[in-house]
Amino acid sequence: MKIESIKLRNFKAFKEIEMRDIPRFCVIVGANGSGKSTLFDVFGFLKDALTDNVQVALSKRGGFKEVRTRDANGPIEIEIKFRFTATTQKTKKEPLATYILHIEEKNGRAVVSREELKYRRGSYGQPWKFLSFSNGTGNAVTNEFDDVEDESKLRRESQTLAKPDILAVKGLAQFQRYPAVMALGQMIENWYVSDFHISSARQLPDAGYAEHLSREGENLALVTQYLYEHHEDVFQKILKSLADRVPGVAKVEAKTSEEGRVLLKFQDGAFKDPFLARYMSDGTIKMFAYLVLLHDPSPHPLLCVEEPENQLYPKLLWELAEEFNAYTDKGSQVFVSTHSPDFLNAVDLDSVFWLVKKEGATQIKRAKENKQIAAFINEGDKMGYLWKEGFFDGADPQ
Secondary structure: EEEEEHHHHHHOOEEEEEEEEOEEEEEEOOOOOOOHHHHHHHHHHHHHHOOOOOOHHOOOOOHHHEOOOOOOOEEEEEEEEEEEEEOOOOOOOOEEEEEEEEEEOOOOOOEEEEEEEEEOHHHHHHHEEEEEEEEEEEEEEEOOOOOOOOHHHHOOOEOOOOOOOOOOHHHOOOOOOOOOHHHHHHHHHOOOOOOOOOOOOOOOOOOOOOOOOOOOOOOHHHHHHHHHHHHHHHHHHHHHHHHHHHEEEEEEEEOOOOOOEEEEEEEEEEOOOOEEEHHOOOOHHHHHHHHHOOOOOOOOEEEEEEEOOOOOHHHHHHHHHHHHHHHHHOOOEEEEEEOOOOHOOOOOOOHHHEEEEEEEEEEEEEEEHHHHHHHHHHOOOOHHHHHHOHHHHHHHHO
């Protein structure tokens, strides 16, 4: 699956923006306060809304009035266009689906005033609605993948949700008879929005089981143990990559203490005894965590990582950017925000967008649509140098 475009209205600093033709590796730059974190929070918001409900997702962000753009009227609007695989009895296609979500406040409570999922079954004509809900009631198509050639032949099943702040996608994504809804629900449920903290990654978790790195990284030792025990080939690749980037690291292991805590230990070739994670440098811990994330045997459909350059030596950033880009070869999509020219130097023209805040609202621009930047890149210049020299209007790093 792949997100092709995002349209936002009345979501925090985004009074009205649209990102189109989004690449698999998407890099966002911009001055502090321009909205980079807000853009990534759209993904976090949808995941929280799917996991709990819209009211909870808003409450985590200060409530409806804090999330809706200041002095704005109308609902919070999110529109995402994405491609997914659709297999009917006769064909296999990858249609472009559109998911629309509008959120309003009524009597102090958030409600989903509009939720739709639609796409074209053929090459022409208007998209067919396969999911349509408003204020807790609506319908979904149950013969979506049959070879129906006339929209009037679609069978629509009416549903009433328990509350009007629940996403219809949350409930219906559990049923195979709603394949497009299921695809969207699985994508949101499994995408990864990083909020990595070095202090969390140094924790000594209780013995347990974890296959995927958590949002803050507090289960790093458990995931290390899982990879070593169940995917040793992947684990060895991670160690080799870490050794190539951090000289001296010869071994990493996760051991369970007598107290039932999992200890993450790093072996430096210059010393006889291994070091506990809490004694290793921030950069080593963070690079190891990113390698664990990027070599996950079951890749996330979407990764969102803010400012990966923090705590890392600048020389490592080119290789880290290449690692993120390589992750897209697995069919995933990666969004990264950065303040690092060194990271940007490893990124191609098609990948870069930048944010500009004007009169309290954020606008989005694309590097490849700027003729001057495109000309410099075609002549062999690097993206990071151009950004540092002020060619990204309104996003000057100085």
